[in-house]
Structure formats: structure tokens, C-alpha cells
Amino acid sequence: MSDITLTINGREVKANRGMTVLEAAQAADIYIPTLCHYPDLEPYGGCRLCLVEIEKMRGLPTACTTPAADGMVVTTGSAAIDSVRHASLELILTTHPCDCLECHRRHRCGPYDVCLRHVAVTDRCVTCPANEDCELQQVVDYVGVHKLRIPRDTRPREIDASNPFFTIDRNRCILCARCVRACQEITCIGTIDMSYRGYAMKVSTFGDLPLIETDCGSCGECMVRCPVGAMFPKDIIRPEREVRTVCTYCGVGCSMYLGVKDGKITGVRGVREGPVNHGRLCVKGRFGIAEFVNHPDRLTTPLIRKNGRFEEASWEEALDLVVARLGKYRGDEVAVISSAKSTNEDNYVMQKLARAVLGTNNVDHCARL
Ligand code: SF4
Ligand code: SF4
Ligand code: SF4
Numbered sequence: 001m002s003d004i005t006l007t008i009n010g011r012e013v014k015a016n017r018g019m020t021v022l023e024a025a026q027a028a029d030i031y032i033p034t035l036c037h038y039p040d041l042e043p044y045g046g047c048r049l050c051l052v053e054i055e056k057m058r059g060l061p062t063a064c065t066t067p068a069a070d071g072m073v074v075t076t077g078s079a080a081i082d083s084v085r086h087a088s089l090e091l092i093l094t095t096h097p098c099d100c101l102e103c104h105r106r107h108r109c110g111p112y113d114v115c116l117r118h119v120a121v122t123d124r125c126v127t128c129p130a131n132e133d134c135e136l137q138q139v140v141d142y143v144g145v146h147k148l149r150i151p152r153d154t155r156p157r158e159i160d161a162s163n164p165f166f167t168i169d170r171n172r173c174i175l176c177a178r179c180v181r182a183c184q185e186i187t188c189i190g191t192i193d194m195s196y197r198g199y200a201m202k203v204s205t206f207g208d209l210p211l212i213e214t215d216c217g218s219c220g221e222c223m224v225r226c227p228v229g230a231m232f233p234k235d236i237i238r239p240e241r242e243v244r245t246v247c248t249y250c251g252v253g254c255s256m257y258l259g260v261k262d263g264k265i266t267g268v269r270g271v272r273e274g275p276v277n278h279g280r281l282c283v284k285g286r287f288g289i290a291e292f293v294n295h296p297d298r299l300t301t302p303l304i305r306k307n308g309r310f311e312e313a314s315w316e317e318a319l320d321l322v323v324a325r326l327g328k329y330r331g332d333e334v335a336v337i338s339s340a341k342s343t344n345e346d347n348y349v350m351q352k353l354a355r356a357v358l359g360t361n362n363v364d365h366c367a368r369l
């Protein structure tokens, strides 16, 4: 329930005690540019883009780290804010491939379009996996950066492609530390951290080892929070639609959206409102579902052994055969093995069938194998 009232850009806004100024503004559909903020991570205050003016407060506080208070009067845009925000964004862009960001034609260029600007392919948004799904593009458009006043540092940075599921391309990293905080706060592993200082600052592992040689569990929680194309999955196919479902890999029951294109699963993302996982997934759920569902060896129809060979059969045929054969056995002559990939409900029905109908307690499932 709303228990405080503040004024943002002259508008009265209700908020809950404990919210930040940014959260209060977002709840009221008031846009404040952000890059280091992420809803389920602790406030960080790194990018300096969410600057606001607050009456009776000195300077330009960051909305993402300032608690909202009753009676607060907040302004999200002014000459002073615009000037400092612009400078903060320029500093971020000095180490970013930003030829497309500065280009007046950017909105007309899609993948494989011919660019006549003679800029390096690696410097273009159109070759970036985040193109048109990039928070930096949105912020640059909002702030309106057209020409950097600071010289760019174009030294190439390391790419870590050692993880089988996703790549870290530090050339596009904006040092927002969302990935680092996700690994520390969400996954509680702390495989990655911000290391070095100044232009040398980067996301790295202990001892600068490739990710594959660390304790990284490949959950991808870092990757999904990256606001740009610096961490991206190796198999990227943008889906045509998404289907909400529950992960079948284990009994935790994480809610997920399956991205689908041409009848195949192309990707998975967690459901933020999912009561069990709050959007989080482990390596199996995030990267393993598409492989087994799309795998050519996956059984999609029952098989009946005839003359020593398995042959495809209809469910009616298969069930008739099971009923006919099982009828010959009694009680503990029968054992039932179910699947950990089935739902809890299906497994419940299976053990009920075993105990109440077949009369046996010989019930187990494949996860013990
Ligand atoms: S991360 Fe965003 S701004 Fe940077 S190259 Fe990719 S699409 Fe462009
Ligand atoms: S994949 Fe998971 S464990 Fe590995 S660095 Fe990212 S958040 Fe940490
Ligand atoms: S890799 Fe992505 S999430 Fe991590 S610091 Fe760089 S931009 Fe931020």
C-alpha cells in the first residue's frame, strides 16, 4: 500500500516507504535514464545517469541510490542535470564502439545493410547481438549524444569465449557491474569482479583465468543482466513468440518463457513473477532445454519392440499392450520407474497407480540413476 507522497516533475506520486526515488518514478511511469540499475540488484550508483534534483538536497543525487521520502520534491530534467548526464554518458562511450550511435542513419540500418561510412565492422551496432535490444542505444537516444568531445580509447579488449554457452566481449562492456553483482548477490558465487582501474578496468575472474577454468556454474544470471552486447549467448536466434511454462529439469519448478521460432525452441528466459525462481534459472534450465527438446534422438512417440526391433506405435497400441502384459503380474513382481522430467502431478499419479492399482511400493525415478 502506498504510504508516502512525493512530487516528481510537478506531479504528485504515491510510493511505498523503502522505495528509491527511481523506483517511485518508474512506478509512476516517469522515465529516468539508467544503465547500472537492475530491479533485483542492490543500488550501485555507478553510471551517474539517473541524476535528479531534489529540493533541500545539495548537488545532483542519483535517483537509484536515494530513498524516496514523504514530501520530497524531485526534478528529473534541467540544464544542470542534462549537462552532467551528457558528460557521464560521453565518458561511458569513450571505450565503446559507438560509430553507429553517433550516426544519423542508425535507425535505418539493419543486419547486412551496406554502410558507406568506412567504419570498422566491429564498431557497428548492426553487427552486435544486442542491436535494437540495447539499453545503451535507448539512453543515447534519450540523452542525445551526437559527437563525443573526448577522444575515444579504441584499444582492443579481450574476448572470453571459453564458456560453452555465452561469450564476454569486453570491447562492448560499459563497466556497469551488473554481471558482477548478479554473480555475487543472486548466484552467491562471486566468480567475476571488477578489476584494475581507469581505462584498464574490466570484468575479470580471479587470476584473470578464462571463465571455463573458474568455479563459474554457467547459470547465465550475469549475461541476462548485461544491458549491452558485452555478454551474449552463443546461440542467438530472436524468437517469433514466447510460451510460458515450467522447467522440467528438476523438482524446483522454475517458471520460464520458451522463445519459439519455426516450431523450435530458440531460447529460454526466466519469469520475473515466477513465485519459485523470481526470474532466475540454472544452467540446465537456461541452456539445456532447447537442446533436449529439439534433439533428433528425443522420443516423441511410444516404441514397441517387435521381432527384436523398436517400432513406432500409437499411444492406444502402447497402452493396450501395457495393460495386457501387466495384468499377468501381481504386487511386488512389478516395479515402476518414473521420470524426474515429468511434472510433480504426473509423478504423483504414477506412484498412485503403482500403490493403489498395481499393489506395489516398488516406485522410483530416473534422477537416482
Ligand atoms: S552494445 Fe548497443 S550500442 Fe553497443 S554496439 Fe551493441 S547495440 Fe550498439
Ligand atoms: S554464469 Fe553464473 S556463476 Fe558464472 S559468472 Fe555468470 S553469474 Fe557467475
Ligand atoms: S559485461 Fe555487461 S553487465 Fe558486465 S559490466 Fe560489462 S556491460 Fe555491465
Ligand code: SF4
Pocket: 247, 248, 249, 250, 251, 252, 253, 254, 277, 280, 281, 282, 283, 284, 285, 286
Ligand atoms: S532452472 Fe534449474 S533449478 Fe530451476 S527447475 Fe530447471 S533445473 Fe531446476
Ligand code: FES
Pocket: 033, 034, 035, 036, 037, 044, 045, 046, 047, 048, 049, 050, 062, 063, 064, 065
Ligand atoms: S542507474 Fe543510478 S547511477 Fe546508474
